[in-house]
Amino acid sequence: MPHDISRYLAEGPRVGIRHVTYADGPEFTARVRESKDLHHPWLFPPDTAAAYSAYAGRLIQDPAKAGFLVCEKAAGGAIAGFININNIVHGAFRSGALGYGAFAHAAGRGLMREALGLVIRHAFGPMGLHRLEINVQPANTASIALARACGFRLEGYSPNMLYIDGAWRDHERWAITKEMLRPPGNTDLTDR
Numbered sequence: 001m002p003h004d005i006s007r008y009l010a011e012g013p014r015v016g017i018r019h020v021t022y023a024d025g026p027e028f029t030a031r032v033r034e035s036k037d038l039h040h041p042w043l044f045p046p047d048t049a050a051a052y053s054a055y056a057g058r059l060i061q062d063p064a065k066a067g068f069l070v071c072e073k074a075a076g077g078a079i080a081g082f083i084n085i086n087n088i089v090h091g092a093f094r095s096g097a098l099g100y101g102a103f104a105h106a107a108g109r110g111l112m113r114e115a116l117g118l119v120i121r122h123a124f125g126p127m128g129l130h131r132l133e134i135n136v137q138p139a140n141t142a143s144i145a146l147a148r149a150c151g152f153r154l155e156g157y158s159p160n161m162l163y164i165d166g167a168w169r170d171h172e173r174w175a176i177t178k179e180m181l182r183p184p185g186n187t188d189l190t191d192r
């Protein structure tokens, strides 16, 4: 299926980000099935049509969530990964919690780093948020490297924080606030 790149919310040199749609199910679930080894035991994204439909429905309909697909421009907009903002709270907090995964064919090429930079700017710009957090298990070196590379700082340690893969897991809490963004002009990221 051709990708509609006119829907990019923001783009950098190599990737664009756009919202999750129901129509992305076949491509998304095929890439998830190829990426089991990469995602295990950290992440369990939907790998069937029914599970994707429920997942996309939550991201599209719940105002406390926003789902973004990372699309590789040189590959015609093929989906390289995904970044979701969950637990969005407005008011004095204006914060959200990130979840993300690369797909195996695209992992380790810097695409997620570029895309997370775009999502951060979109969250602190059009979405009006002030803080984003990443809760990550201490042994997840790839995710911690991504958080660090994108300018997040370690805020603290949360024992038994999230129920993942059959047990309550300890997490490091990494976060970035709007004040920590590099000033415009010091970045190669462009918003649309």
Ligand SMILES: CC(C)(COP(=O)(O)OP(=O)(O)OC[C@H]1O[C@@H](n2cnc3c(N)ncnc32)[C@H](O)[C@@H]1OP(=O)(O)O)[C@@H](O)C(=O)NCCC(=O)NCCS
Pocket: 038, 039, 040, 042, 043, 099, 100, 101, 102, 103, 106, 107, 108, 109, 110, 111, 112, 113, 114, 134, 135, 136, 137, 140, 141, 142, 143, 145, 146, 149
């Ligand atoms: C975490 C994840 C999204 C990173 O994706 P990626 O495609 O490797 O990301 P990038 O290629 O953009 O790399 C981002 C940074 O992490 C570094 N990195 C990537 N994998 C790494 C690894 N296994 N060990 C150490 N550093 C790593 C890269 O070198 C890069 O840093 P740099 O820009 O300073 O060189 C991917 O590994 C993944 O999907 N993991 C499984 C799901 C998961 O853990 N999700 C997060 C749960 S909290």
